[in-house]
Each structure stands twice: as structure tokens, then as C-alpha cells.
Amino acid sequence: MAAVTVENASFWYPVYDVTGRSLKVSMMRLLGSGAGEGVVEVQALSDVSLELKDGDRLGLIGRNGAGKSTLLKVLAGLLHPQRGKIKIRGRRIALISRGIGIHPELSGYRNIELPMRLLGANEAEISRAKEEVPVWSGLGDFIHLPVRTYSDGMRARLLFAICTAIRGEVLIMDEWLSAGDADFVHKAQLRLNEMLDTTKIVVLSSHSLEIIRSICNLVCWMEHGRIVMVGPTQEVLAAYLQGVQRPLQGADRRISIG
Amino acid sequence: MLGAIVDMGVGIARWRTSAAMAFQDIELRYKRSLLGPFWISASLVATMLALAFVFAEVFRQDFVDYIAFLGAGLLAWQLVLALVTEGCGAVIEHSAMLQNLRLPQSLIAGRLALRNAVIFAHNLVAVILVLLMFGVSFSPVALWALPGAMTILLFGYFAAIALSPICARFRDIPLVVQSLMQVIFFLTPIFWMPSAVSHRPMFTQANPFYHMIELVRAPLLGHEALAINWQVALWCCVGAAFAAVVVSSLTYKRISLWL
Numbered sequence: 177m178a179a180v181t182v183e184n185a186s187f188w189y190p191v192y193d194v195t196g197r198s199l200k201v202s203m204m205r206l207l208g209s210g211a212g213e214g215v216v217e218v219q220a221l222s223d224v225s226l227e228l229k230d231g232d233r234l235g236l237i238g239r240n241g242a243g244k245s246t247l248l249k250v251l252a253g254l255l256h257p258q259r260g261k262i263k264i265r266g267r268r269i270a271l272i273s274r275g276i277g278i279h280p281e282l283s284g285y286r287n288i289e290l291p292m293r294l295l296g297a298n299e300a301e302i303s304r305a306k307e308e309v310p311v312w313s314g315l316g317d318f319i320h321l322p323v324r325t326y327s328d329g330m331r332a333r334l335l336f337a338i339c340t341a342i343r344g345e346v347l348i349m350d351e352w353l354s355a356g357d358a359d360f361v362h363k364a365q366l367r368l369n370e371m372l373d374t375t376k377i378v379v380l381s382s383h384s385l386e387i388i389r390s391i392c393n394l395v396c397w398m399e400h401g402r403i404v405m406v407g408p409t410q411e412v413l414a415a416y417l418q419g420v421q422r423p424l425q426g427a428d429r430r431i432s433i434g
Numbered sequence: 435m436l437g438a439i440v441d442m443g444v445g446i447a448r449w450r451t452s453a454a455m456a457f458q459d460i461e462l463r464y465k466r467s468l469l470g471p472f473w474i475s476a477s478l479v480a481t482m483l484a485l486a487f488v489f490a491e492v493f494r495q496d497f498v499d500y501i502a503f504l505g506a507g508l509l510a511w512q513l514v515l516a517l518v519t520e521g522c523g524a525v526i527e528h529s530a531m532l533q534n535l536r537l538p539q540s541l542i543a544g545r546l547a548l549r550n551a552v553i554f555a556h557n558l559v560a561v562i563l564v565l566l567m568f569g570v571s572f573s574p575v576a577l578w579a580l581p582g583a584m585t586i587l588l589f590g591y592f593a594a595i596a597l598s599p600i601c602a603r604f605r606d607i608p609l610v611v612q613s614l615m616q617v618i619f620f621l622t623p624i625f626w627m628p629s630a631v632s633h634r635p636m637f638t639q640a641n642p643f644y645h646m647i648e649l650v651r652a653p654l655l656g657h658e659a660l661a662i663n664w665q666v667a668l669w670c671c672v673g674a675a676f677a678a679v680v681v682s683s684l685t686y687k688r689i690s691l692w693l
Contacts, residue, residue: 190691199604249690253536256687273534279458281465290458293451294535 178266266345445540452544517590582649
């Protein structure tokens, strides 16, 4: 059984200015030269709690800067919240960005192994992908040409095929289903559904309510790094659509300097 | 502390990923040019020839003896230098990946060590060929250079884990280390003989890099490295490993904030 638990997680990004990255300047500050800290803190998540179990497909919605991506990266294990706890049970696959590990000088075929290894694939998955990706992507002989010679659509097909060749129990993904011709979108949808069907827990961040509606059975609405509402898709989306009509009150995020 | 050690273990367990990255680095060098990594060897050989022609005269040494000493020393130094400078830049070099993937430091350090192991093999072949051309002969003792190089690689592996997060946080440190390595090059007997300072043994004995270089150089010159060389080099590895664990446990949760 897979599970995702987030307990009162808070996270803030330190944003360093140029002097904040210098050891010399930092040492001088320690010696009390009285200059500013060189670090601005941006609160990205405040007191977020979530609990997901098998069969949950959670969609994260909210405006830009609401904390969706940060929460996604926290769940992916890329960011560690300064306060609170994260627990993930089950094999976690995080598809945050496409094209990591792809080298344009190498052929499509030679580009299958490394991205998959970086995502954490095992030997069986890699050898399966080496057979499956060239066929599914429909690249034909292009699979043996350097990726830099590919069109955007071909590149998208290759990346999509690679990313979806790995299966986990907990899937964390940013919205990245894009580009490619109409034929590809349909084909991609089928493959994505097949992937989602074999995954126990899905967390997806998207701006497209369309995608959220078609994939998720739960929605988490975020504003200013806080969860406004979590619940069944229809309920939360209805509230969200009503909510976004109202102009937002107050300052955007808490920024503390010093 | 425990979290950092687990993280390190995960990176070691995923050594195949490190290897895939390292061998891709080498493959790409061969793709771009026929000589591939031998370009690095070519510059090493050029340095070695130029220094040998001048300093054999300056120090009034027999040319063949001197070029063998210099060649073997530069070969080892090249490995140390590459590991330390690339180790400093490791997190910065992987910043795009680290923003999107969970990659332990040990996995990245593994890529670095394996890549440099292959480059060292290229350099070793090039230097031996050049020295054979000048009439230097090698005995089977020379094989001891391989465990010697492995010891340097082990040191570089841990040094990369320890240095790279600090260098990502404080961007002026790689520059400091770079200048330091330049100074160390002159302070270490590589182009000058340790016998020149035999009246002041601490000049060489207190320099850990001297001992590391001896592990590779001595066997290539036909005699085994001394027990003290091995002891110091291995203690350096232990020290670097300790530093790696300490730095990791202090930084592994925050590295993604420094990219």
C-alpha cells in the first residue's frame, strides 16, 4: 500500500543577493561590520497538511505563485521543508521537468538509458524501454540520428515515451503534456492513462482545469502557500471558479527582509 | 547525520547511473574529435616535454631521468588537480539536474571519479608511450601505480562530496581553491626533485599531495612507494570521507536552495 503524508509543512526560499554568496563578505558580516544579511526569505508554503492513500489522484490548482510547484517539489523530495514532516510510502517517481539528461549530440536511441537512470529506473525497465520507446515514438530511422536534428514534435514524442516508460507507486508530475500534433496528443492520452492506471497515487499540478477534471478525483486549491480547500474534484473546482472571480485581498506572499 | 549517510548510500547503490554519465562524457569527447580525451593527454605531454627541456638544464639533470620523473609526477598531479577543481564545481555543473531530480552528492561524485579514472587511463598510456620513446624502461613494479591512482580517486571522490556543496553556497571558494592548487603545484616536488630539499625533510613530508603523487610516481620509476606514502594518502582518504559525511549532514537538505 502506498501513502503520502504531509504534516504541517512550511517552506521558505532564501533568496541570496550577490554578496550573500561570497564567503569573504559573509565572514565580514560575522565579524560585525553591520551590513545587511544578503538574504531575503520568501515564504512559499505555510502549514500545509495532506494525506493521500491508494487510488487518490490529487490535482493542485491555484494562481501563479500559490505554492503548487513548491509543494510538488517538496513531495518529489527536491526541497526539504524547514518545518513539518513529509512521509512517502511506495516507489516515488517525480516528473518535474522534461528533457533532463537528454544530450542533443546523441541519437534518440542512445538517449533512452541515461534519462531513465536519472529518474531511477531499474535494469528491466531500461531494457524494456529500449525496445518500446523507438516503436511507440514512431520516429522510424530518426531514432538513430542525433536528437538535435529532431523537430519539436519529434523531440516531444521521444521525451514523452521515455518519461512514461517508468512506473512507480507514487507519481508526482508537473503539467508537461504539450507540443506535438493532434494525432500525438490522442496517442499520448492513451499512454498516460495506462500509466496512471498502474500508479497508486498521483499528484499533478496544472493550470488546465480540463486536465484536472479528466485525471483527478481530488483537488487541492492553494493560495499564498496555504491550502484553501481539499476535496472531491467537482466541489473544489466549483468553489475555485467562484473564488477566482473575486479579486484577491491583501499582499501577495509574506516577505521578510533581514 | 543518518539522513546524509543514507543519501550517500543511495548514491553509491545507483553507481550504474554515475557510470552511464561518466561514459557518456567520454563518448561525447570522442564524438567531437578523433583524439577524444587524448587531447587532454596531448596537453599533458606538451607540458611535460616543454618543462623537461628547460628544467633538465636548469637543474643540471640527466634528461631521460628527469623527464621520467617529471612525466610520472605530472600524470599524478593532473589527476589530483582535475578531481579537486571539478569537485568544487560539481553541484554548480549539475544545477539544472538538481533542480528537477533527486540526485545524491555521492552519485555526482561517482560520475566525476569514474570520468577521471578513464581520462587517467588515457594519460597513463600517453605518458608511458612518450617515455618509452625516450628510452625509459618500466618494470612490473609499475603496476603498483594503479592502486595508487585508485587511492587518489577515492580521495577525490570524498573531496568532491565535501567541497561541492560549500562551493555552491559560497561562489568565491572555487576561485580560492584554484589559486591554492596553483601554489601547491609549486610547493610539491613535481618539477623539482625532493632530494633538493633533503636537508629540510618537512618540506616534502608535511605535504599530503607529495605522498599521493608518490603512490603513482614511484612505481612508474621502478620502485614501490614507501609505507609512509600509503599511510598518509589513506589517512587523507579517511579525513576526506569524514569531511564528506559532516558537510553532507549539514547541507544535503539545502543544496537545492543554492543552485
